[in-house]
Amino acid sequence: MYCEWEDERTLALAEAKIDELTFDRIKERGYEELTDFQKELVRLACLLQCQYIEEGCEGISKIEVEDFSVTLKEGGECGTSPEVISLLKQTGLMCRAI
Numbered sequence: 001m002y003c004e005w006e007d008e009r010t011l012a013l014a015e016a017k018i019d020e021l022t023f024d025r026i027k028e029r030g031y032e033e034l035t036d037f038q039k040e041l042v043r044l045a046c047l048l049q050c051q052y053i054e055e056g057c058e059g060i061s062k063i064e065v066e067d068f069s070v071t072l073k074e075g076g077e078c079g080t081s082p083e084v085i086s087l088l089k090q091t092g093l094m095c096r097a098i
Contacts, residue, residue: 002031003046007054014049017080018042022093038091045087052081 002018005011019027026034026042034042057078088094 002026003043003050005047005050007050010050010053011046013053013078014046017049017078018045018084018088021080021085021088022091023096025093034091038093041087041091042093045084048084048087049080052084053078 001011002015003011005014031039031042085094
């Protein structure tokens with residue numbers, strides 16, 4: 001686990017997004033193989049991603065009241081916040097170079 005969070009589903013979604021953004025490098029190397037600096041940034045990114053998910057990313061996608069409906073998001077995929085991207089960029093794990 002990259003961080004502690006009460007809701008396991010939210011945590012799993014957050015970790016999956018972080019793995020996607022880092023090209024699965026954390027899973028491949030192993031979290032314990034990261035530097036302390038990288039671990040702390042990944043932990044903070046995980047917490048922020050969990051918060052992002054709970055604040056609406058995985059919330060209601062469509063509201064319908066009688067003849068009125070509004071779609072709040074498309075595709076059902078959860079994005080991320082600029083703060084999460086910024087933290088993960090500092091780890092070097094988002095670099096596309098081989």
